[in-house]
Amino acid sequence: METQAATSPETVPSKTEKHPSGDSRFRILEVFAKRHGCRQDALIEILHKAQELFGFLDEGLLLFIARTLKLPPSRVFGVATFYHHFTLTPQGEHTCVVCMGTACYVKGADRLLATVEKASGIKAGETTSDAKLSLLTARCIGACGIAPAVVYDGEVTPRQTPQAVTERIKAWLNHGSH
Amino acid sequence: MDHIDLLETKNRELRTRKPLCLRVCMAAGCMSSNGQAVKDSLEKEIRAAGLADQVEVRRVGCLRLCCEGPLVASDPKGELYQKVTPDDAHAVVAALKNGNGELKRGDLQHPFFSRQMSIVLENSGVVDPERIESYIAADGYQALHHALMEMEPKDVVDTVFRSGLRGRGGAGYPTGLKWSTVAKTSGDRKFVVCNADEGDPGAFMDRSVLESDPQRVLEGMAIAAYAVGATQGYIYVRAEYPLAIARLNTAIRQAKQLGLLGGGIFESGFTFNVEIRIGAGAFVCGEETALLASVEGRRGTPRPRPPFPAESGLWGMPTLINNVETFANVPPILRRGAEWFAGIGTQQSKGTKVFALAGKIQRTGLIEVPMGMPLRTIVEEIGGGAPEGNQIKAVQTGGPSGGCIPANELDTPVDYESLVRLGSIMGSGGMIVMDQSTDMVDVARFFMGFCMDESCGKCIPCRAGTVQMHALLEKILKGQATLRDLQRLEELCDMVKNTSLCGLGQTAPNPVLSTLRFFREEYLHRLRSLPISPGIPILPNGSHHGPPVAEAAKT
Numbered sequence A: 001m002e003t004q005a006a007t008s009p010e011t012v013p014s015k016t017e018k019h020p021s022g023d024s025r026f027r028i029l030e031v032f033a034k035r036h037g038c039r040q041d042a043l044i045e046i047l048h049k050a051q052e053l054f055g056f057l058d059e060g061l062l063l064f065i066a067r068t069l070k071l072p073p074s075r076v077f078g079v080a081t082f083y084h085h086f087t088l089t090p091q092g093e094h095t096c097v098v099c100m101g102t103a104c105y106v107k108g109a110d111r112l113l114a115t116v117e118k119a120s121g122i123k124a125g126e127t128t129s130d131a132k133l134s135l136l137t138a139r140c141i142g143a144c145g146i147a148p149a150v151v152y153d154g155e156v157t158p159r160q161t162p163q164a165v166t167e168r169i170k171a172w173l174n175h176g177s178h
Numbered sequence B: 001m002d003h004i005d006l007l008e009t010k011n012r013e014l015r016t017r018k019p020l021c022l023r024v025c026m027a028a029g030c031m032s033s034n035g036q037a038v039k040d041s042l043e044k045e046i047r048a049a050g051l052a053d054q055v056e057v058r059r060v061g062c063l064r065l066c067c068e069g070p071l072v073a074s075d076p077k078g079e080l081y082q083k084v085t086p087d088d089a090h091a092v093v094a095a096l097k098n099g100n101g102e103l104k105r106g107d108l109q110h111p112f113f114s115r116q117m118s119i120v121l122e123n124s125g126v127v128d129p130e131r132i133e134s135y136i137a138a139d140g141y142q143a144l145h146h147a148l149m150e151m152e153p154k155d156v157v158d159t160v161f162r163s164g165l166r167g168r169g170g171a172g173y174p175t176g177l178k179w180s181t182v183a184k185t186s187g188d189r190k191f192v193v194c195n196a197d198e199g200d201p202g203a204f205m206d207r208s209v210l211e212s213d214p215q216r217v218l219e220g221m222a223i224a225a226y227a228v229g230a231t232q233g234y235i236y237v238r239a240e241y242p243l244a245i246a247r248l249n250t251a252i253r254q255a256k257q258l259g260l261l262g263g264g265i266f267e268s269g270f271t272f273n274v275e276i277r278i279g280a281g282a283f284v285c286g287e288e289t290a291l292l293a294s295v296e297g298r299r300g301t302p303r304p305r306p307p308f309p310a311e312s313g314l315w316g317m318p319t320l321i322n323n324v325e326t327f328a329n330v331p332p333i334l335r336r337g338a339e340w341f342a343g344i345g346t347q348q349s350k351g352t353k354v355f356a357l358a359g360k361i362q363r364t365g366l367i368e369v370p371m372g373m374p375l376r377t378i379v380e381e382i383g384g385g386a387p388e389g390n391q392i393k394a395v396q397t398g399g400p401s402g403g404c405i406p407a408n409e410l411d412t413p414v415d416y417e418s419l420v421r422l423g424s425i426m427g428s429g430g431m432i433v434m435d436q437s438t439d440m441v442d443v444a445r446f447f448m449g450f451c452m453d454e455s456c457g458k459c460i461p462c463r464a465g466t467v468q469m470h471a472l473l474e475k476i477l478k479g480q481a482t483l484r485d486l487q488r489l490e491e492l493c494d495m496v497k498n499t500s501l502c503g504l505g506q507t508a509p510n511p512v513l514s515t516l517r518f519f520r521e522e523y524l525h526r527l528r529s530l531p532i533s534p535g536i537p538i539l540p541n542g543s544h545h546g547p548p549v550a551e552a553a554k555t
Helices: A024-035 A040-054 A059-069 A073-082 A102-106 A109-120 A162-174 B003-015 B035-048 B086-096 B132-137 B142-150 B153-163 B175-184 B205-212 B214-228 B242-257 B288-295 B324-336 B338-342 B375-382 B416-421 B440-454 B460-477 B483-499 B503-507 B510-518 B520-524 B547-552
Strands: A094-099 A133-138 A150-152 A155-157 B020-025 B055-060 B072-075 B079-082 B191-196 B232-237 B273-278 B319-323 B352-359 B365-370 B392-397 B403-406 B430-435
Touching (some): A024 A059, A040 A059, A040 A073, A059 A073, A094 A109, A094 A162, A102 B430, A102 B440, A109 A133, A109 A162, A133 A162, A150 A162, B003 B132, B003 B142, B020 B035, B020 B086, B035 B055, B035 B086, B072 B086, B079 B086, B132 B214, B132 B242, B142 B214, B142 B324, B153 B175, B153 B338, B175 B214, B175 B319, B191 B288, B191 B324, B205 B242, B205 B324, B205 B352, B214 B242, B214 B319, B214 B324, B232 B242, B232 B288, B288 B319, B319 B324, B324 B338, B352 B375, B365 B375, B375 B392, B375 B430, B392 B440, B403 B510, B440 B460, B440 B503, B440 B510, B460 B483, B483 B503, B483 B510, B510 B520
Parallel strands (some): A094 A133, B191 B232, B232 B273, B352 B430
Antiparallel strands (some): A150 A155, B020 B072, B352 B365, B392 B403
């Protein structure tokens, strides 16, 4: 999955600046790593935890993980960029994941995606400039029985139509911008 | 825990059961259709009606007919309610007392249910996936006890071998043979790995098994570990399946508490621990050597085989890798015997297969049928055919590694060999039905786009070949290709198939090859040098008519 650097760095401040002076999430991450014995084969588990805590993996965070597990940074960057699940850019306030699995696709997922792209003005893999919405695609979320499915902020929603997705997206984008 | 404790747990669970039971589907499909609110509402209604000591509201796994969810089954009435809303709670509870409320009742005599045969899914929709006692009440862990106490490891391998069970992940390698290789190979440590990285788009069998009956998979893994001499297991699950991960975590914790995992299982000398490894979104990790690299915390790239993981797997140690459904078949085989299992299915393909039925079909959901059932029975009888009187055009099996089987081959029995003869594969069990409105070249392009994105980049034929094939398919779809381009596409298919490092590349051309084989005219009609077919209009700007292609071409 492409992760374009669509947002300016100001929209979400880098979390690493507070470190080591006190961002407690680093401490939580360290404890998590220790629970895995700081084993190098737990790298993916630790990246999952880091993304859960911070929302995305920036350079400082990846270097911190490399130091904690005593791994070369190249190995940590290599793994973090290999897997689609990990994102190195900040995500928007809301996420919309359009499932592009075969069952959803034959039931019009491509039209849903085009609808969201039109309504939001961004492409799959991008985040709106006001950091309200990140648009993503999934290869298959396994909800084929209720296709086409869209995941709004982690909530799988069945049998979506272009009208339904437009409503959801518009509500998010307009919210708070008077 | 010993055998007496196991039986006591079972009896206590059965003894304390209430006379009436509402089973509420709490698998991912129904959950996303408001299943949790339905369950909460039913519980509230039962308390309000003062029936709490008579009626159990049980959280269960998949009740299979996903398209009609949320589903609620009522025992002992034997009724199934479909599209239940929280407001229906009153009517559901009234129906328990023979009230006749307004409810959408499902027909359990419909072939969708009556033509199925449950082995892997026998507990799905029956047991509570978050309570180990519920699994034990359904004879859970009896097979493990039997294996540990009454069988030598080699007898377990032999039983699995004689059952004829073949790998359910796709390729169909004989499971017993794989087990015996790992058992024979010596190593300081051995590992058992469960491949739950169900990456094929359109497949949700393994997700359903893990969400509905996670203990069965753990029991199957423990039996395998005893048979091959392993002490540590890993389950590699996709991050996209959060509910399956949560239920597996609960299952592992509960099994440990009861002494059914960990040290000295059933007070024997056998030790087996299981850890979950969460995937991170890489289709190639379904390939076994890539999966092992990922379990070790590295980039999920495959390596050449041999050596096979059975000889040199995790950290160079002998490693057994089987798919979720394969492990789920093991406890019933040990409980009921190899001969029983071998009596189901065809000569070459034994037992049943779980399929995820989806796409342009009336009844979508999870099905389990005996091997050898004709595809026609599955899609027309069980699935009810295409909706709104449309015609089925093709059935896609095997995901991006499989192919499209045309409507005139629907009488083909579903077994490993027959599907391969048609240029498809059994695959893990995704079955997507396509109707007349589906454009087969677009389908080929869709799968090629998938393989292109998912190619790990390690070997050139796959990395570069998929990009070139995708570009050629785009060109054909836009009506800009010539016969020479089609020839080049076929040459590339042949090259990528024969020279790629792993299964991803070797099978990436399959969707193109199978659509070329059965729907060649759809390709030919789009070529520039040939007359335009009235059925497939070409727009003046050269793009194909219709939304799917026109819009997808921009992305």
